[in-house]
Amino acid sequence: MTTKPKIPAIELKDLQFWYRAGAWQLSLPAVTLEHGQHLFIQGASGSGKTTLLNLLAGITAPSAGELWVQGHAMHQLSAAKRDKLRASQIGVVFQQLNLIPYLSVLDNVLLRATFAGQAAITLQPRAIDLLRALGLTDDLQRQRASALSVGQQQRVAIARALLTQPALLIADEPTSALDANNRDAFMQVLLTEADKCATTVIFVSHDQQLKRYFHFELSMADLAKGVVAC
Ligand SMILES: Nc1ncnc2c1ncn2[C@@H]1O[C@H](COP(=O)(O)OP(=O)(O)OP(=O)(O)O)[C@@H](O)[C@H]1O
Numbered sequence: 001m002t003t004k005p006k007i008p009a010i011e012l013k014d015l016q017f018w019y020r021a022g023a024w025q026l027s028l029p030a031v032t033l034e035h036g037q038h039l040f041i042q043g044a045s046g047s048g049k050t051t052l053l054n055l056l057a058g059i060t061a062p063s064a065g066e067l068w069v070q071g072h073a074m075h076q077l078s079a080a081k082r083d084k085l086r087a088s089q090i091g092v093v094f095q096q097l098n099l100i101p102y103l104s105v106l107d108n109v110l111l112r113a114t115f116a117g118q119a120a121i122t123l124q125p126r127a128i129d130l131l132r133a134l135g136l137t138d139d140l141q142r143q144r145a146s147a148l149s150v151g152q153q154q155r156v157a158i159a160r161a162l163l164t165q166p167a168l169l170i171a172d173e174p175t176s177a178l179d180a181n182n183r184d185a186f187m188q189v190l191l192t193e194a195d196k197c198a199t200t201v202i203f204v205s206h207d208q209q210l211k212r213y214f215h216f217e218l219s220m221a222d223l224a225k226g227v228v229a230c
Pocket residue numbers: 019020024043044045046047048049050051052
């Protein structure tokens with residue numbers, strides 16, 4: 001049995017980020033999130049939700065302060081090292097889904113294995129199972145990604161993010177194009193898969209009905225006030 005190290009999944013201290021000096025700034029005094037916790041974040045448009053997720057995913061670096069993800073000091077790592085960490089340990093589903101339009105649905109999911117340095121052939125059965133659980137039939141799995149609706153593409157993106165059982169899953173409005181039935185199936189698959197491997201989940205949405213699926217909910221205003229731990 002593998003044991004998780006006793007370090008928080010996420011820890012930030014006096015984290016600050018600005019796109020340019022003197023303009024809007026994200027300031028978060030202190031947050032700690034333990035392994036396996038599922039956090040729902042909400043906030044007004046423009047409050048910095050996507051900016052925070054980009055920092056957690058290592059797409060951007062803090063302007064000041066400390067950000068620790070899985071024990072890695074994101075505030076000190078180069079962009080290349082942050083990319084490597086994301087590929088190996090972090091699953092992301094952003095509003096821009098970044099599917100490769102001319103590849104099949106299944107190949108889009110399997111591409112994640114390649115980026116994470118794992119054998120696609122080994123993970124193919126898991127990819128197929130995840131896609132089926134999300135309501136994407138074998139026939140749809142053979143289609144090009146560009147032939148799918150946005151709601152179907154969101155489900156492909158979550159299957160891709162979950163494929164390699166990431167330590168951390170970050171999702172930005174991943175259900176915006178789903179109807180109620182598909183949304184509930186999506187949440188069940190996402191959180192069941194996350195629980196199987198103690199994946200920490202950080203999920204941003206405007207959809208208040210989704211809160212009930214999570215261990216904790218915080219607003220960007222709560223985070224700015226300095227919530228110490230979830
Ligand atoms: N690339 C950028 N360059 C400059 N400013 C930006 C950039 N991206 C976002 N901003 C600004 O940063 C602030 C936070 O934006 P962000 O996208 O993080 O908010 P959000 O809470 O995710 O909004 P929404 O709910 O509308 O998606 C906004 O004032 C926005 O105008």
